[in-house]
Amino acid sequence: MNDVILKKDGIISYNEDIVDVGKSFLKYLQYTIKLEEGYTLRSFFEMLVRYSNFYDLKPNFFPFTVEFLNSPKDGCISDYINYLIVDMTINIFRDEHDYEHYYNLYGNDNKNYIPIDLIPLSDMLDIPLKIGLTYIDGIKYGNLEISLHDFVMEIMYELGFFETPEKRENCRTIGDYNLNE
Numbered sequence: 757m758n759d760v761i762l763k764k765d766g767i768i769s770y771n772e773d774i775v776d777v778g779k780s781f782l783k784y785l786q787y788t789i790k791l792e793e794g795y796t797l798r799s800f801f802e803m804l805v806r807y808s809n810f811y812d813l814k815p816n817f818f819p820f821t822v823e824f825l826n827s828p829k830d831g832c833i834s835d836y837i838n839y840l841i842v843d844m845t846i847n848i849f850r851d852e853h854d855y856e857h858y859y860n861l862y863g864n865d866n867k868n869y870i871p872i873d874l875i876p877l878s879d880m881l882d883i884p885l886k887i888g889l890t891y892i893d894g895i896k897y898g899n900l901e902i903s904l905h906d907f908v909m910e911i912m913y914e915l916g917f918f919e920t921p922e923k924r925e926n927c928r929t930i931g932d933y934n935l936n937e
Contacts, residue, residue, distance in 0.1 A: 760787045760904055764794040766802025768904075781809045785905035791887060797840060798824070798832070798881040800911055813905070814912045816920075823877050823921040832881035837863035837870055840880065842910055843888035844900050859902070859910040873917050874927060 761769040768775040770784060792799075801824040804810050804817075811818055841864050846857040863870035863883070872880065887907075890897045902910075917924075 760784055760789045761792055762789055762795055762799065762803060762904075762907075763792045764796065764799045766799055766804075766806045768803065768807065775807070777807060781807065781904075786903055788901045789887075789904050789907055791885065795885050796882050797877075797885055797911075800885065801881070810908055813909060814916065817912045817916050819920050820877065820912075820915055824881065827878045827881055830882060832878050833883055834863070834875060834879040836865055837872075837875070837880065837883055838866050839864055839884040839886055840872065841869075841886045841888040842900070842902065842907060844890045844902070846890065846892045846897075848893055859906060861910055861914040873914065874924070876925070877915070877921070 759769075759771055763769060768784065770787075775784065801821055804821055805825070840861065842859060842861050844857060844859050846855055848855045860869075861872065863872045863875065863880070887900050887902055890900045915924075
């Protein structure tokens with residue numbers, strides 16, 4: 757069985773063995789992952805720091821890791837998000853051969869999905885991160901099975917949507933200004 761477990765301290769475990777930092781990640785990227793209880797966004801960044809090969813997937817994501825390294829070491833939570841969740845949506849158009857699928861990373865307050873694209877990283881690092889469900893045409897289908905590659909890329913995509921932490925902060929500031937008018 758090919759179990760890749762992402763540990764809350766940033767370590768990757770494969771079939772109960774710790775993955776060596778120097779090994780190539782290509783063979784692990786295809787495997788389905790499970791998250792250790794207590795896994796957070798901080799755990800994700802600690803994994804990126806420990807296994808720097810992940811930056812080969814999206815080299816321009818490194819400035820977000822610098823932001824993480826400059827953040828407080830604990831207490832980085834939001835008052836309005838209870839956990840972060842990765843899920844998948846599948847939309848079928850005409851038949852099973854004509855469809856699209858995409859992953860989502862959201863905050864959740866136990867009732868609602870909350871977009872995180874403009875929430876400061878320092879407000880999310882210590883929030884629990886979960887793997888959610890698969891939705892087909894808006895209907896819950898089952899628990900999501902996600903590969904290490906897709907998990908890492910979805911988080912990098914969502915957090916890095918505005919390209920740099922500075923651009924993200926600028927968009928957030930403009931959004932705050934528009935909401936307060």
